[in-house]
Amino acid sequence: MALQDRLRNIIRPLQLIWLSVQFHYAAFKEALRKDGLASLTHPTRIRDAAKAKLLIVAADGFIAYENTTVVPSLVGPAQGRILELGPGPGNQIQRYDPSLVDFIYAVDPNPHYAYVIAAKVKKLNLQDKYKFLACGVEDSEILRSEGITEGSMDTVLSIQVLCSVGDVKSVMREVWKLLKPGGSFVFWEHERSQDTATAVAQACLNPAWSVFVGCHLHRDIKSDILAAGEWENPGDIEVGDDPYTCLPRIWGVLKKKA
Secondary structure, X not given: OHHHHHHHHHHHHHHHHHHHHHHHHHHHXXXXXXXXXXXXXXXXXXXXXXXXXXXXXXXXXXXHHHOOOOHHHHHOOOOEEEEEEOOOOOOOHHHOOOOOEEEEEEEOOOHHHHHHHHHHHHHOOOOOOEEEEOOOOOOHHHHHHOXXXXXXXXXXXXXXXXXXOOOXXXXXXXXXXXXXXXXXXXXXXXXXXXXXXXXXXXXXHHHHHHHHOOOOOOOOHHHHHHOOOOEOOHHHOEEOOOOOOOOOEEEEEEEEOO
16 A cells, blocks of 8 residues: 555646646747747746646645645634735635734735635625735835834744745745744645655656746755744644655644744
8 A cells, every 4th residue: 555655646746747737838828929939038927827827727626625634723713914925826715714814915926816816805805804915025125015014913824835935944034023922823834755765756756846836845844944033832833644645744833932
């Protein structure tokens, strides 16, 4: 069974990579149709369009899978002024408890999610409590214009995001700064496997996965989170124990030390 489990957990990422290749090709053709060869000077736009299409199409599957995990129990208690990192197509919107939320700022540098998120926010009648910002957490000028300043956030939420940012350490330093003393960093991420054979599989898959899916399989996310600043409860981080998955999970609710 161990070999079958390993093969199954390698095949699944390959299927997602292949689907993403198709979306990248479609986005490339569309860019050529609109802008001709000039589109080749803006590969990031092609990548953003393809990645957004992939995650929008796969959103229902991701939501269904996350419903079998701790994710709903992590997101539901989020309270106060919330900064959500990388909302993508808004998979977490329906999991918030509006009675606990003062306001949600969702930051993602990919602008292609805006229309999907707007539709979900309207459906849930959260227009007065939710705003999508097409920027990263490092874009301090944009955040400041929205009142997102050092020590101003009650909660920062990160669900499968740190694997895809450019520099985890710098993002986490910004997260720690933005949190109020006693504020909560809520996360559910994947990182490098502690199982040697699975770690090798991650390393082999990562070049294609990082290009076409947009995240990295073998980052040491836990260390980067802990290195961001002083936390009251670093021992509360939980680590999944499945040695065969290429996406081993870590999760928790860390409190910024007062």
